[in-house]
Amino acid sequence: MPSSDLNGTSPAAEPIAVTRYREYLRIKTVHPEPDYEGAVQFLRKYADEVQLPIDVIPITPKKSMVIMKWEGSDSSKPALGLTSHMDVVPVFPALWSHDPFAATKLPNGDIVARGAQDMKPLGVQYVEAIRRLKTAGWSPKRNVWVIFTTDEEIGSLDGMAKFVQTEKFREMNLGCVLDEGIPNPNEGYNVYYGERAPWWLIVTATGPVGHASQFIPDSAGVKLNHVISKLLEFRKSEEKRMKTNKLGLGEVVSLNWTIAGGGVQFNVVPASMTAKFDIRVPPTVSNEELVGRIRTWCKEAGDGVSFAFDGITGPRENGLSKMEGEWWEGIERVAKRRNMPLYPSIFPAATDSRFLRSSGVPSFGLSPIQKTPNLLHDHNEYLNEATFLEGVEWYVDVMKELAGSS
Ligand SMILES: CSCC[C@H](NC(C)=O)C(=O)O
Ligand SMILES: [Zn+2]
Numbered sequence: 001m002p003s004s005d006l007n008g009t010s011p012a013a014e015p016i017a018v019t020r021y022r023e024y025l026r027i028k029t030v031h032p033e034p035d036y037e038g039a040v041q042f043l044r045k046y047a048d049e050v051q052l053p054i055d056v057i058p059i060t061p062k063k064s065m066v067i068m069k070w071e072g073s074d075s076s077k078p079a080l081g082l083t084s085h086m087d088v089v090p091v092f093p094a095l096w097s098h099d100p101f102a103a104t105k106l107p108n109g110d111i112v113a114r115g116a117q118d119m120k121p122l123g124v125q126y127v128e129a130i131r132r133l134k135t136a137g138w139s140p141k142r143n144v145w146v147i148f149t150t151d152e153e154i155g156s157l158d159g160m161a162k163f164v165q166t167e168k169f170r171e172m173n174l175g176c177v178l179d180e181g182i183p184n185p186n187e188g189y190n191v192y193y194g195e196r197a198p199w200w201l202i203v204t205a206t207g208p209v210g211h212a213s214q215f216i217p218d219s220a221g222v223k224l225n226h227v228i229s230k231l232l233e234f235r236k237s238e239e240k241r242m243k244t245n246k247l248g249l250g251e252v253v254s255l256n257w258t259i260a261g262g263g264v265q266f267n268v269v270p271a272s273m274t275a276k277f278d279i280r281v282p283p284t285v286s287n288e289e290l291v292g293r294i295r296t297w298c299k300e301a302g303d304g305v306s307f308a309f310d311g312i313t314g315p316r317e318n319g320l321s322k323m324e325g326e327w328w329e330g331i332e333r334v335a336k337r338r339n340m341p342l343y344p345s346i347f348p349a350a351t352d353s354r355f356l357r358s359s360g361v362p363s364f365g366l367s368p369i370q371k372t373p374n375l376l377h378d379h380n381e382y383l384n385e386a387t388f389l390e391g392v393e394w395y396v397d398v399m400k401e402l403a404g405s406s
């Protein structure tokens with residue numbers, strides 16, 4: 001990392017914030033084998049450069065989270081947390097216009113890379129906002145914690161889910177955390193105060209085996225088909241409910257059959273078959289009622305049909321952060337001052353915030369990305385340099401407002 005003054009420019013006459021962002025994008029924290037060690041090494045140097053104390057918290061022997069602290073003058077007050085995940089989703093390199101890990105900057109300032117939106121900019125914007133505030137001689141009243149998490153993209157089990165159980169998390173005394181949102185193709189920022197729970201449902205049907213030229217009764221396939229049909233009918237009804245009532249995706253249950261399993265040969269009726277579904281359940285839907293429906297459909301299908309949820313997905317209380325109180329009002333004030341419309345809703349997918357909210361810490365998901373197509377998990381993910389820098393300014397104002405001056 002080349003040296004720079006606290007508010008300096010990099011050797012390439014590029015703002016230092018952009019240079020650090022592009023360096024971070026080049027670290028291959030991509031699943032299935034994210035280079036977390038590379039990211040930790042980068043963040044250690046970065047924290048040193050901006051003079052922030054850093055803690056590296058092992059979650060497993062190969063996966064460590066990173067926490068930077070900007071100490072406030074009144075540590076007794078609940079702190080502000082700024083979180084981002086270090087990992088990114090895989091790429092299909094052939095579909096990309098540029099190497100997804102080169103962080104190429106196009107002549108118009110677009111920076112193309114996996115993670116350019118989801119969600120490496122926020123991690124760097126937090127630190128750069130601190131750099132600017134420090135340079136300006138400003139310091140916070142509340143502690144500000146900058147958190148870099150692991151494995152968000154694969155469910156957060158070896159990440160935020162474990163971290164919220166630690167003594168360190170309790171000691172941080174977080175009053176509110178800001179996390180990721182979704183870019184807005186139009187003007188203004190999307191902001192999320194809750195999210196749907198992922199239910200990764202596995203339905204397994206078993207039945208008699210035999211020669212496939214016969215009408216074998218109650219075969220695994222026949223039974224599984226019953227459950228699949230019921231689930232897909234339910235999918236249709238939820239899609240209709242969304243369209244008829246003009247609801248957001250975050251307000252209805254979505255369901256996709258994503259994996260089919262079982263069978264060995266065309267002419268052998270198998271003993272067991274499975275179907276896996278990605279289901280997203282809004283906080284407004286009763287978990288008991290939905291589990292009850294799945295149970296009924298499996299029972300109707302016949303003996304030997306069961307269901308389970310994968311990993312840490314399935315019915316849970318994710319919590320909703322209230323759009324009231326000092327934290328929310330602070331965010332609204334910043335947006336107003338910056339003439340930035342805010343569009344609150346329920347996040348359709350899953351983020352680390354669900355673990356924070358269910359631990360009693362309000363969390364708001366907002367990526368300061370406007371007038372940019374949403375390319376989360378898509379190829380040719382990019383962010384314009386100017387939009388990135390606008391995000392740094394957003395966090396400067398957010399920190400001043402939410403962490404208070406001393
Ligand atoms: C089950 S957790 C996986 C996390 C992932 N998050 C996002 C934002 O894509 C998802 O919702 O699929
Ligand atoms: Zn993300």
Ligand SMILES: [Zn+2]
Binds near residue numbers: 089118153376377
């Ligand atoms: Zn993602």
